[in-house]
Amino acid sequence: MESPALPCILIECLKAQGVRCVFGMPGTQNIQIYDSLLRCGADTIDHYLVRHEYAATQMADGFARSTGEVGVALTVPGPGASNASTGILEAFTDCVPVLLITGQSDSKFYRRDASKMFHGLDQMRFFEPITKYCAIAQTIEDIPRVVENAFRAMRTGRPGPTMLEFPMDVITGDGQVSVPPRVKRSTGSAPDVADLRSVAEAINQAKRPILFVGSAVVHSEAREALRRLAEKLNAPVVVTRCAKGALREDHPLALMNCNGFIARQAMQLADCTVAIGPRFTSIDTRSWSLELPRPLLQIDEDSAEIGREYPCDIGVVGDLKLTLEGLIEEVEAGQNMWEQPLDGLRKQFAAQPALPLLSDIREVLPDDAILSVDVHAIGYASFAEFPIYNPRTFLYPNIGVALGYAFPAAIGAKVANPDKPVVCFSGDGGFMMGASELATAMMYGINVVSIVVNDGALSAIKGSQQKGCDGRTIDTDLVNPDFIQFAKSFGAYTARVDNLANFKEILRDALAADCPALIEVPMQDRQKELISTISWLQSEPLRRKL
Numbered sequence: 001m002e003s004p005a006l007p008c009i010l011i012e013c014l015k016a017q018g019v020r021c022v023f024g025m026p027g028t029q030n031i032q033i034y035d036s037l038l039r040c041g042a043d044t045i046d047h048y049l050v051r052h053e054y055a056a057t058q059m060a061d062g063f064a065r066s067t068g069e070v071g072v073a074l075t076v077p078g079p080g081a082s083n084a085s086t087g088i089l090e091a092f093t094d095c096v097p098v099l100l101i102t103g104q105s106d107s108k109f110y111r112r113d114a115s116k117m118f119h120g121l122d123q124m125r126f127f128e129p130i131t132k133y134c135a136i137a138q139t140i141e142d143i144p145r146v147v148e149n150a151f152r153a154m155r156t157g158r159p160g161p162t163m164l165e166f167p168m169d170v171i172t173g174d175g176q177v178s179v180p181p182r183v184k185r186s187t188g189s190a191p192d193v194a195d196l197r198s199v200a201e202a203i204n205q206a207k208r209p210i211l212f213v214g215s216a217v218v219h220s221e222a223r224e225a226l227r228r229l230a231e232k233l234n235a236p237v238v239v240t241r242c243a244k245g246a247l248r249e250d251h252p253l254a255l256m257n258c259n260g261f262i263a264r265q266a267m268q269l270a271d272c273t274v275a276i277g278p279r280f281t282s283i284d285t286r287s288w289s290l291e292l293p294r295p296l297l298q299i300d301e302d303s304a305e306i307g308r309e310y311p312c313d314i315g316v317v318g319d320l321k322l323t324l325e326g327l328i329e330e331v332e333a334g335q336n337m338w339e340q341p342l343d344g345l346r347k348q349f350a351a352q353p354a355l356p357l358l359s360d361i362r363e364v365l366p367d368d369a370i371l372s373v374d375v376h377a378i379g380y381a382s383f384a385e386f387p388i389y390n391p392r393t394f395l396y397p398n399i400g401v402a403l404g405y406a407f408p409a410a411i412g413a414k415v416a417n418p419d420k421p422v423v424c425f426s427g428d429g430g431f432m433m434g435a436s437e438l439a440t441a442m443m444y445g446i447n448v449v450s451i452v453v454n455d456g457a458l459s460a461i462k463g464s465q466q467k468g469c470d471g472r473t474i475d476t477d478l479v480n481p482d483f484i485q486f487a488k489s490f491g492a493y494t495a496r497v498d499n500l501a502n503f504k505e506i507l508r509d510a511l512a513a514d515c516p517a518l519i520e521v522p523m524q525d526r527q528k529e530l531i532s533t534i535s536w537l538q539s540e541p542l543r544r545k546l
Helices: 009-016 028-040 053-067 079-094 107-111 123-130 142-154 193-205 223-233 261-269 320-330 339-350 358-364 406-416 428-444 459-468 483-490 500-512 524-532
Strands: 021-024 046-049 071-075 098-104 133-136 162-167 209-213 237-239 254-257 272-276 296-300 314-317 370-373 422-427 449-454 493-496 517-522
Touching (some): 028 098, 053 079, 053 098, 053 406, 079 098, 079 123, 123 133, 123 162, 142 162, 193 314, 209 223, 223 320, 254 261, 406 428, 422 428, 449 483, 449 500, 459 524, 483 493, 483 517, 493 500
Parallel strands (some): 021 071, 098 162, 493 517
């Protein structure tokens, strides 16, 4: 591509990579980037002003998770970038392609002590541990190089976030550069045939193999191959948090989250684990106390993951789609050894008292609707009790578990998917962390529906204190605004659910309102009940009536 008019190099590089929107906030040290965005990107790249940089990367995350494309945030350096770093941490732990761009003072000041600089922060040291790639454009010629490197990092292997810093004199300088073409996601290597046959032989010897699936199946476009393999083996599929929906959760072989009751019980009946792209995180394995049925056969695109967290009997490295397609050819059709025990487990699970709201939300929302769930008592259960049919329709801060994630992420998802219903499902504590972004939603007509469970407490922490501290609690009760009046002050559509029997109709009305909406569900009188439903606070594997 020919050299663009200066200082539009950065914007042209972003356009070449397919960037179509940016979430951020202008400030002194990024005004030249914003000026070039205005003059050179207005016809291609939309900008959405946030009220707190924390929300910029969370919106970019919601955009990325719901599309598979790169989400982009833009802030000033120093406090702007550090505010945005929570979203970068979340993207790093959950493997989401988010790019954070910041400005910087002129490059001549780089020899100075960073702590003495305006907005002082050594951003490379700060972000290097939580990004796949971070860099400074020291010269104009560096701009296309670092942008290309960032997108290559995000589109190679497991996705993850990147961070780029641009001094203002570099953004406005003179020079001749070419804009590199779009970096395409490359197909990984084919698996070793001997390794593949060894895995197939081990599976064929098992009576009840179980498939333990991670999110790599999603970004490798291997979901269809996973379904075909599961059906040929008649083997159930359990998934990590990040892989929710890798197999449609109305499929008879889908057992949902690996920490759910049905999945945990099924793993005790299995005699072989076929691990397909999981990272075996602390949350998915309950601090690595989960006992996986042996033999453990591990398939991954990254050789470093083979045997890293659990001893592996046979490992296969290769592109997951190619590997699963090859495995389908090698394995024998499995006998139907799972139907009867799974039917029994499902009946036990269905017999426990129902949670409020979750089944109603599922009934009202169409299959392609996006649900963004925050960290709260009912939200925890969504992994095992809210079926979804595509992984890009369920958003949650799975590993970093950042409270306040859901609302800004929902905004980002709605920007990316304007024709799909997008619902934020949060507690009162989490919603308040991002509530100022109602201004962003109203400003741009981003019609997210927010369901706020108002139980007047940080319920999970309160329950944890009660359980672990002999009933003592400290600062887990909340003082909240009148959520209805709060949302009305922004001009949003509002409704309060005084009777849960009316919830479904209220949700339908909010979805039809064609503007940002907030539904408050008061549950202060059910706080004890909600705490009792939180899985890690329960003394028994299934809920009981209080």
